[in-house]
Amino acid sequence: MLASRVMIGKRCAIQEEPAFFRSFVFRLALSLMGGREAAEDLTQEVLLRLHRHRDKFLDAGDQYAWVRRVTVRCGLNQLKRRKATEPLSESLTDPARHSEDLAVRELLEKLSPDHRVILGLAIGRGLSYAEIADALGIPEGTVASRLNAAKQAFRKEWER
Amino acid sequence: MKRSDPMDALHAYYMRLDHESPAAAPFAPEGGGRRREIFARTATVLAPVLAAAFAYGLLALCAATPTSGPSPLPSGVYENQLRMAGLDMRSVTPPEHHPTLLPIPTRNS
Numbered sequence: 001m002l003a004s005r006v007m008i009g010k011r012c013a014i015q016e017e018p019a020f021f022r023s024f025v026f027r028l029a030l031s032l033m034g035g036r037e038a039a040e041d042l043t044q045e046v047l048l049r050l051h052r053h054r055d056k057f058l059d060a061g062d063q064y065a066w067v068r069r070v071t072v073r074c075g076l077n078q079l080k081r082r083k084a085t086e087p088l089s090e091s092l093t094d095p096a097r098h099s100e101d102l103a104v105r106e107l108l109e110k111l112s113p114d115h116r117v118i119l120g121l122a123i124g125r126g127l128s129y130a131e132i133a134d135a136l137g138i139p140e141g142t143v144a145s146r147l148n149a150a151k152q153a154f155r156k157e158w159e160r
Numbered sequence: 161m162k163r164s165d166p167m168d169a170l171h172a173y174y175m176r177l178d179h180e181s182p183a184a185a186p187f188a189p190e191g192g193g194r195r196r197e198i199f200a201r202t203a204t205v206l207a208p209v210l211a212a213a214f215a216y217g218l219l220a221l222c223a224a225t226p227t228s229g230p231s232p233l234p235s236g237v238y239e240n241q242l243r244m245a246g247l248d249m250r251s252v253t254p255p256e257h258h259p260t261l262l263p264i265p266t267r268n269s
Contacts (some may be wrong), residue, residue, distance in 0.1 A: 154166055
């Protein structure tokens with residue numbers, strides 16, 4: 001059996017190896033978590049889950065959407081588990097980073113996990129309302145209102 | 161120094177985050193999966209060729225295998241079959257010797 005079955009001319013091919021989605025998951029995890037270290041942890045967790053649930057992974061109609069749902073769910077859980085008193089990660093304390101990035105990151109850390117995730121999906125990854133609704137398992141109307149609330153919360157922190 | 165619009169700052173933050181962090185693996189779906197696609201296409205083309213070559217080799221091997229020679233049955237099977245048929249080994253006439261095994265007649269001088 002071939003390692004992967006690729007339909008020539010189509011972007012969405014059926015992939016049998018979860019590792020194929022490593023970069024896709026990592027980019028998404030970066031937007032959700034905001035730091036490389038946390039993103040790599042999340043990527044590992046997601047890839048392990050894909051291996052464990054390989055049958056579901058192979059049967060998924062849209063594998064990208066399925067992987068995105070798993071990544072968002074795991075990322076949300078990790079953010080909720082993380083305590084507010086946890087020290088800042090290496091990417092935030094790195095003096096070489098852009099000063100504005102540090103300010104933005106600090107503000108994001110103050111937001112709720114739900115707000116951080118929806119900002120990461122909408123602004124970080126540029127996903128549509130429909131894609132976000134699918135990833136979070138909520139209606140599109142809820143996506144709009146939650147995104148609006150997240151933007152308001154970020155603005156409020158910014159102006160403080 | 162803060163920008164006037166927080167959404168601009170947030171957008172720029174995500175852009176830089178994505179740009180500055182190298183990919184965790186070479187197989188990105190946005191272009192990085194190209195090598196894998198090429199590999200898969202090559203494998204798709206080569207797989208039937210390799211399968212045909214293997215089948216041809218297998219057939220050639222079977223054709224070269226001699227069909228004559230000693231019986232593949234283990235010793236005793238023949239006797240068992242005779243016994244089940246109600247025959248005795250002694251009642252069965254032994255097969256003729258192979259002509260090459262017959263003693264070469266010598267001319268009496």
